[in-house]
Amino acid sequence: MRALSRLALRLLLLSLLPTAAAAQGPTSVLHVRPGDGQLELQVEMRQLSDTEDWYLSGGEVAEMLQAGRFWRSDVRKLVLRVRGQRLTFTVGARSVVGASRTILLHQPVLFHGGQPWIPLEFLTQILPELTDIAVRYDPEDQRLRIGERPTNVQALRIESTAEATELRLDLGEVLAFRVDDSRVRHLVVKIYGGVLDPSRIALSRPRGLVDAVTSRQEEGFALVDVQLGELAQRYSSSAEAEGRRILLRIEPLPVTTIPEPQPRGPHLVQTLPPQARSRRVDVRKVVIDPGHGGVDVGATGRADVREKDITLAVARELARILRERDDIAAVLTRADDSSLGLVERTEYANREGADLFVSLHCNAWFDPAAQGVETYFLSPAKSEWDADVARKENIAAGHSDDLDFILWDLVQNAYIQESATLAEAVQAGLVEDTGLRDRGVKQAGFRVLVGAFMPAILVEMGFISNSDDARALTDRKQQRRIARALADAIVDFRARMDAIREGSR
Ligand SMILES: [Zn+2]
Incomplete structure (x- = not known):
């Protein structure tokens, strides 16, 4: 009896102890x-x-x-x-x-x-x-x-003439988008940061070359699915009204000549297959930017894991693979542990005449459970004022956590669609090939429209504050795997750009 009660007491204590310690x-x-x-x-x-x-x-x-x-x-x-x-x-x-x-x-x-x-x-x-x-x-x-977030993909308008059917999406703010045409007779417009009401962005009856439009809200973006009629043969997409409107122009056969579309906003015009014509993004030279360096160690994790070392190791590996395997010229903004200003990094890329700018970083967060990969591409400034505030905040903060974001102040957004495409290829490739957790493609928070003249992305390759990620990021084999995934994505991106160029001839 006594033994039993003592056991009971012990069990009681055991069950109480952890809770008491954790809960407070x-x-x-x-x-x-x-x-x-x-x-x-x-x-x-x-x-x-x-x-x-x-x-x-x-x-x-x-x-x-x-x-x-x-x-x-x-x-x-x-x-x-x-x-x-x-x-x-x-x-x-x-x-x-x-x-x-x-x-x-x-x-x-x-x-x-x-x-x-x-x-x-x-x-x-x-x-x-x-x-x-x-x-x-x-x-x-x-x-x-x-409260409900107000929608920023506000209206759908369709006009049809003998030459073309034009579909316009009115935006409440400047949003980046890309058009996916991989499904037969569908154009799917992905609008980053878009919020819409699916009942309003819809068309149930055919109009011109468009059979139907449906839309749906996803976490972090909106999708508008445009179903094309049988006569639709080619299309172009562009931004109007300084980025506050998306235009899809759909044309039937036979085709005479389409005038070269003029850029009218911060987005340049991009036309995708079938029979596309497009801007020239030719991937011959990539500038790889290992984040931080020298006195700026970047984020630090367990057991003296330093961001600046990981970014340099992966960058070197990536450069080697691109040169040897894929015949792409790859240059590093820093080849050793030297300090380098953010302006110098993008200036260097411009001077080198690079076709892509890939900045490598690692994340850190106070919650050790946070893990995974995220890829950023830059987003257009909402207003000069916004950009100015962001810049001031950055300088005032004066901390390396924010440095990643200042970078984007220096990069212009003429290549936003290419950057978005590249970001998605990189993110998908990294997650598939490395098994790191998928945190998605994101847009950088701060931005202004001056600087680098090429598509640009920033990859946060994992959290060095997380033990799983830190182990992967410091392991040479894993670093190589990450570099290979990055190289594959860049090569995929090049193939896609080449296909667009071929189609435009
Ligand atoms: Zn960083």
Whole structure:
């Protein structure tokens, strides 16, 4: 009996111990509906202080707001980029610093379990004040509804004449897009950052050379599927109204001559097969940019894993493969552990007359669970003002976390469609060949329209703050595999560009 009760006590203690160590205060669940038709999320909340205020982890808050995030462990600051606005939290402080003003929380941001925790009050009270995001909170049910995102793919218009059927998509802001024509008699327009209402972007009855249009919302982009009639033979796509409108021009046979389309916005005109004509992107020379270097070590991970070493190792390997296997001239912005300014990197690429610019980086994040590959291409400036703010913020931050993004200030976006195509090829290839987790193709946050004159991407090859990724990134075999996947993607991209050029002859 005594032995039994002692055992029972031990079991009880064992079951209590881990919880007591990990939990620190009661937990509860917040039901979040993030808007734009997404599924409800269940998010854990905790009471971390003596008060009854609920806290959420910085990671969860970023996730539910689809916010970009930077964690500066040296000063314990978390920066969330919510819809283009930068909100800064500091562990131990009550302030939330926004672009236009600072608002105080009733409780400070806390540090727990390796990451910052933000009072729930931020979501229910402060977020709607600092941003245009509508929030409704029901404390009874602990339900939080984040307002619908306004659509930015707003209208579909189709005009048809004897020469052509023109389909236009009106955008509420400058968005990058690309047209996929790989399915027979379909043109699928992928709009990065596009938000649409599928019931509005639709056509159920044939009009000219278009049989039907359907659309759908995906995470991070919108898809518009244009089904073509049998007489449709060729098409061109371009941006109008300074990037605020997408034009698809579809033409029947017989063809006389199509006038060379004129670029009318930040996007240049691109025409794809069948019988395409296009701009000349000829991949003969690639500039590979190993991120960071010298005193700028970049992100650091476990056991002295340094970003600058990994980027250099992969860059060297990639250059070797491209030269030897694929006969593509490859030059590095830095061939050793030297410091190099960001301006010098793109200037160097311009001077070399490179056809592609590939910048290699590694990610780091305070949550060691974060892992995987992401590929960025640059996006057009929403406005000069936006770009200016981003630049100032970058300089003020003065931290290597943000340096990756300054880079894109220097790159212009005339090659945005090619960059998007390249980014997708690289991302798909890396995920398939290396088994690293797929975090998707993304657009860089900050941008201005001057600088490099070639398609450009930035690859975050994995998180050195994650033990699996760090192991892969420091392993020579894996580095080689990553380099091979990158080379394959570049070669695929070249083949595609060649095909377009062939078609235009
Ligand atoms: Zn970096």
